[in-house]
Amino acid sequence: MKWLGRRHTIALGVIAIVLCALTGVAGMRVMTTYYLDQAEARGANTLGLAVTALRGQLARYENLPELVADHEAIKDLIVNPHDPDRVDTINRYLKAINQLLAASDIYVMLPDGMTIAASNYDQEAPFVGQNFSYRPYFQDALSGGQGRFFALGTTSLKRGYYFGAPIRVGPEIKGVVVFKMDIDSIEHTWSSREYEIVVTDPEGIIFMTGRRDWLFTAINPLTHERIARTELTRRYADAPLRELRINRAVTDQGHDLIKVPDPGGAREYLTVTEAMPEANWTVKVLLDTASARAQALTMVTSLVLLVGLGMMAAAVWLQRRGQLAERLQVQREAQELLERRVEERTADLAAVNALLKEEISEREMTERALRKTQSDLVQAGKLAALGQMSAALSHEFNQPLAAVRAYADNAAILIDRARVEEARDNISRISSLVERMASISRHLRNFARKPNQKLGPVLLDSVVADTLEIIAWRLQAAKAELLVNLGEAPLAVRAGSVRLQQVLVNILSNAADAVEGLDDRRIELNATRTGERIAIAVRDHGPGVPDAIAERIFDPFFSTKGVGRGLGLGLSISYNIVRDFGGTLTVEQHPEGGAVVTVELDAEALPDRPDLMEAAQ
Template identity: 60%
Template sequence: MTNALSIGALRRGPLRNRWGLVMLGMLALLGIVGLWGNHYAHRFYFDEAEARGINTLRLSVAVLRGHMARYESLPSVIAGFDEIQDMMADPRNETMVDEVNRYLKEINTQFASSDIYVMDPQGTTIAASNYDTETPFVGENFQYRPYFFEAIDGGEGRFFALGTTSLKRGYYFGAPVTVGGETLGVVAVKIDIDSIEETWRGAGDLNIIVTDPEGIIFMTSQPEWLYHSVLPLTSERLARTAETRRYADAQLAELALTESRTDAHHLYRIAGPGAESEYLVVSEDMTEADWTVSVLLDTASSRRDALTTLAIALLVIAMISLGVAAIFQRRARLRERFEMQRDAKELLERRVNERTAELASVNRRLEEEVTERRATEQMLRKTQSDLVQAGKLAALGQMSAALSHEFNQPLAAARNYAENALVLIERDRVDDAKTNVSRISGLIDRMSAISRHLRNFARKPNQKLTSVPLDQVLDDTLEIINWRLKSADIQLTVDLGNAPLSVVGGPIRLQQVLVNILSNAIDAVESTVDRRIAVTARRNGDVVTITIRDHGPGITPGLGDRIFDPFFSTKGVGKGLGLGLSISYNIIKDFGGELRVENHPEGGAIFTIELTTASTTDGTTSRILEATP
């Protein structure tokens, strides 16, 4: 018994030593990973946040530059107008000043700028777009503004400031008015930036600021930061700002921030109401405007993600270490569990065989699913083709009642002409009888034309794309829908431009698209007073654009994104399947074109079809078709 205990104690001694070494190694590894991993994880997530901030910064700078580029040449263009130069030559002419005031107001409204005004060489405003407002610029002197004295010296003036009269922020462009080589004044254009600033708000942990050369924030997604400086407000900076009255009487203050830099990142700590927040800062200079645009990202989420990642890494390492310790312990007792391991090995082999059989079964099922999916795709393509045909047949069904009227009228007339012809022959009036027979032949030709167009419309189209003459397709379309135009007293105007147009597509399918869209337009205007529909086609490079505009109620707000969905219809029950526009959309896509719809500013809806040009033939005669009731 003693010998057995001694042997057991000897066996447990090395086991305890190995276990202790494993625990020490695990603790050392956790310490190393904790120190190194903390730094690496924070840098990784800060880099990720910085990349997101750079993307936002580039987009913001691009928007600002685009907004400014729209107006930067406007002052010089206005300065070259004869009305402006004539007024500057005779600034005391009140009639001319009044005309320029109204002209500037019209331009200001057209370009959606804030204000446009003209100053004499002393900086006094002579005419302004806001001449009839409560705070007009007329009579105000702005010679202290850089945009004035830079422009009066012959250059291009630019300046951002808070208006001393309007108390509204804006960016100013100035251009000299030169007549006969002499500078007689300056044209200034002020643009609004509030709309851009509004889009920056509500971005969560991301903030955008724009600062002037003195570090004062004049645009920001955080209203409480406005007119605060990220740089110390020294007397020199305040003096330069006051000299140009950039911010009028606004109260300037320093932003409560602490700036710091790591080896890779720029950080701000800004004191807020009840708490202090840390931000990662990325900036870009807009030299043309003398601005600095900065994006500030709250680092709280990045630090939280870094700590979470570090905790997960430490947990994984701890679990791996425990696993290694378990392996050591298992090996130490290997002899005691040899039989158990052999049984476990046999069990494992059985499970492997079972799993292999399961994998083979799964593989067979996957092959069956692939086969079924291919069959389903073939069935789907066939169903789509049948759906297009069903849509056409549904349209034919809706037209059947009126078309029977179209056929009954010629048939009744032909019968009358035939009966009259018999009477005329009996009375030996052969020439009059021949006239009646000719009229019967004309009526038969008319019914044949209607039947031919319906037969072509109902036929399943050839999938091959060819060159399709647009005028011929429109003629065939009008043959099908002309009865609806007459019955609803609708005026249809078709303008195909100066040259024959041909597009890449299928004639029957393109005809179906035009029938569907024109039928919808007829439905839209037949219950209105203004029953006009206009079809226009123009070529622009390699694209032919077809527009169909009605004067109906237009597209209901909120439904524009769903109008091309299958089975979606704004008509009443029994007035359509909701497939026409969906089928038309897919047909145009098959042609490699685009189909879209929007409301016209003057009322009604306008459908636009863009197709690839198939012909470069030029013509000299404008072809304008009119189908009137």
């Protein structure tokens, strides 16, 4: 079996080498053709845009010479070429037209080729006085045709395309108007790393290109005939001409390739060509083939690697196939052992799970007992507070009752004396006093009952008002001054109104205890909103919270008051109530003295109906 596996491995190695070689040779040819086709398509698009831009620029000036030649002032100048006033007028006119049309130059010539007016008359090298009779655009226009010619200016040494139109005075041609178009603006848009754009004249000489070192070079051999035709028209003035040494090749798929010498080595270009017969130009886009060949090489390399990996995978598969039976046997034995262990472990987990369920039940019962104890402690705290209130409330009720009795006796006497109006006033006073006692009783009853656990939007000013009804006796007993500032806009918090009222009663009671007997007995209650939270801060001007007890301030049954003045549950109960609301309760030492107790709760939208307030209680 091992010998057979070795034979298979050797055979697969030979096949892999052959397949990789075939893939490399054939794939390189196919992929190179594919990526060259893509490059040629991109070059065709670029070529179309370049030709369209050139034709648009030529069309912009094509008919302008005829319009200017038909101008009466131009004809008048041709008839009177030696009149200095007419020459000056036309010079200025041509300069204005040239600035308006953004042409290079505009000038007027006599039939002998002499220039008598030009838009550059006031520049360092004006055309006025120059003879351009050797230019084809002048000769064609003078013969009645439309003159067109590309050349390097012999005076300005600037490249341009010339349009010539005859000036007709009656049936005769008396002169020529010439427009020179600047091509530099088009050439500046051809800069790219992926391609080069060149424009050649009929002799194959490059006169437009983004590569400055290719300018005035010939891609065709510079024969004597071509040089003679070029010098006859002085197309390139005195600029030196040279051949661009290139090697041409055409692939089997028809791709036109050229190699051009470069300082870094010869570069290969794919050539896409289009002729412009109206200007007698040839436009070429040269695309660097390095990118296409690199892509082809990358793809072929990937294919060769895939083939190699595939054959390697086949070899590994054959090698491992012989080991599969042995592994299956080992796996079966291991699976049987695993199943036995799983059964044993499952039994253990089932026992542990039963114990966990029992423990969870016990913890749930303990938690329910703790919650009930907490609720009872809250109620005990409130009842303790009510017990402390009893003496003050006795006085609070005794005064209205004594007044009621006095008003009732007076009302009876007034009725006997037929003084009904005065008796009615006494009865109204009795009704007001009874309503006051009922209000106090109602607040105490609501405070003493066990609250609903549901949370909802609670109006802060309403809770503070109810709290003041309950705590007024304590503030009065301590002779404390309570300053309340809840802001200009109403605020609503997420809480239960009764439980929040109990928290405020506890905090204000502690503040009253802290300032009792001091010179400064002010207590400040402020509410502010920050983002989605509302902070209720109560500050007293007492001795504050010493650092030694700061960590124990919320512990149950911890109190700094004397015996019989509290159970030590107020802040502990308040802390748990606020935490149930999803808020925080903190006690801090104020920098100027005294303690600051802050309750921070989630802000709520103001309730639209009174029943929402009742549901939150």
